[in-house]
Amino acid sequence: MRWSNAFIPTLRDDPADAEAASHRLLVRGGFIRRLMAGSYSWLPAGMKVNTKVSQIIREEMDRIGGQEFLLPVVHPGEIWKRTGRWDDVEGILVKFKDRRDTDLLLAITHEEIFTMLATELTSYKQLPAMWYHLQTKFRDEPRPRSGLVRVREFVMKDSYTFDLDPAGLDVQFDRHYEAYHRIFERFGLDVVPVEASSGVMGGTESVEFMVASDVGEDGIAICPNGDYAANLERATSRVAAVADEGWEEPPERLATPGIRTIAELAAAFEFARAPQQVKTLAYVVDGALTLVLVRGDHELMEQKLVDGLGTQTLRPAHPDEIRDALGADPGSLGAVGVSDMRIIADPVLEGRTNMVTGANEDDWHLRGVDVARDIEVTDWLDVRRVEPGEACPVCGAPLVVETAIEVGHIFKLGTKYSEALGAKVLDEHGEERVIWMGSYGIGVGRNVAAIVEVHHDDKGIIWPVSVAPWEVVVTVVKVDDGASMTAAERIYEGLAASGVDVIIDDRNERPGVKFTDAELVGMPYRVTVGPKALADGVVEVTDRRTSDTERVPVADVVDVVADAVATRR
């Protein structure tokens, strides 16, 4: 590739609408351009990276026995109605009709269609199977952000496995787990696998691969001893027991004029510190008002509630709904004496006595509440959000909480889709068996963003050799110097002949412009060919990572650079 002919539109200024480093640098470096919110075009340099990332994924998928497909991005609504997701998935699913008034949708993922294809599997002898493709998804996200980190249209490698039984699924799941580690290692990403919520995908078990980053959108709790790691949407921890002082009498009314918050109540009464309080939250679950109880100093993690209840139709109750049902406004709510609705309580509250909670009467609370005696808990459910420093559930060490980017997610699906769509085989006894499925995703663009988030400095991107748009740039300091151009061309041809992905910067620009662009675009190695060094029979080889520059004889440079590149691929 010759830079003079390439479309690499680098920008001198940061784009006004970009804050995340990856977003800023990918736009400035001429890799991507925004079309609309959450929708990006890949320019030639970006496409080179995209292709290398995709290729690494392909290689590792093929290595564990994956077979590549390519499925359509527009699906008939009918199939999604059969799995229930036509109605269950709200908001992000774009639905439309064709000229014959047929319901269609834009694929948000491809379980349905791969499972339809799997109905052609008829015998256990055809299992296990591992199928994948790299294909566009469109999810009408309410809030795209941070460039490629969260977009609406993106390409994902999604794979699907088909097995006779759960044990087979476990094997394929573990293979993916290993393959994903290899993939992220080749991307230069340090990942933490964490237990995750399966969300609407359904299924029994899922693992997310997370890269710690400020622009991440997920919180993860990590044990410093490596004994535990989980997404906060699922994480649990040990909480030190609170010793309650005795209070044998029934709850006593406590006048609390004007007090509406946990903090205000804690400040007003010595015996009502936040851990002594029961926080009462009102939700509407499947249409019914439901109380959710956590300790005063704890936060509800709504996703844990969603997962624990196995429902998607859940929202905080409106103030008027709360007043109609309980007779008080938020700020004075409590579950004591409530018997006509579901009461979900966090297990941390189990056995607690002498607590303070709202009296369901504005300006009044109750003290001396014994949870077991005074509250009719219908479900004990771990719904609290883990906070930094709480004890690891395995070893007790203080947990660390970090924000992270989810770069991959693997699910054990079970039989949800195969059952709904009739994917079955005959086993060795001639009996019909529903296929056990798993699904596994890696977003291409999000991984590119994560790589840049991790590998950049104030000058630009520092691509790992494995995914760099070009492994080497040959920078010609003075293009109208015949000797320079001749030497540079020879080096360029020699590197290309050695299998190095190389670009020659033959633009008639001043050296400063070319050096700056090379650093912004982020090629791992720069070979600088200029008249001064050439007079000594050498050129300079600069490592983008370290900025170390080495003078190398012209005759050796192709071998030296080709070797350096090869060892880092």
Added chain:
RNA sequence: CGGGCUGUGGCGCAGCUUGGCAGCGCGCCUGCUUUGGGAGCAGGAGGUCGCCGGUUCGAAUCCGGCCAGCCCGACCA
């Protein structure tokens, strides 16, 4: 969906308060000089001022509505 901010040549911005020729820097084109860290001089091209409506002799500027984008939150496969 709630809150905040922003829409002016390709990019970054000023002008808007107080209505009166649409500007600056970068980039781009031509010429000359220059050439090891974002060159200098001279000349030049390029804009429905997000859109629609209103007020006014006159609107980038004031008023109303809409659209789009970014950030925070909600949400998130």
